[in-house]
Amino acid sequence: MTNREYDGMRYPSVDALLEKIDSKYKLAYVAAKRAKIIVDENYTSAENSICVKPIGEALEEILEDKTKITFK
Numbered sequence: 001m002t003n004r005e006y007d008g009m010r011y012p013s014v015d016a017l018l019e020k021i022d023s024k025y026k027l028a029y030v031a032a033k034r035a036k037i038i039v040d041e042n043y044t045s046a047e048n049s050i051c052v053k054p055i056g057e058a059l060e061e062i063l064e065d066k067t068k069i070t071f072k
Contacts, residue, residue, distance in 0.1 A: 011050065011051070012056075012059045017059060017062060017063055021069065030067070031055055031059050032058075035055040036054075038054040044058075044061060045066040045067075046064055047064070
């Protein structure tokens with residue numbers, strides 16, 4: 001992805017993320033939990049991460065199917 005394609009808060013796209021997780025509330029919950037782990041471990045599994053903040057990296061991981069999510 002080039003810098004032209006990256007457009008601030010529009011990446012990653014909420015529409016694309018909602019194809020992975022069916023609810024905005026679940027998405028926010030999972031992203032917050034994963035962002036906390038990213039901060040604690042100082043590691044992200046998103047390849048060539050564009051976002052520099054942990055919440056953006058967490059959303060990229062969700063988009064790339066790098067995060068396993070199970071809801072009860």
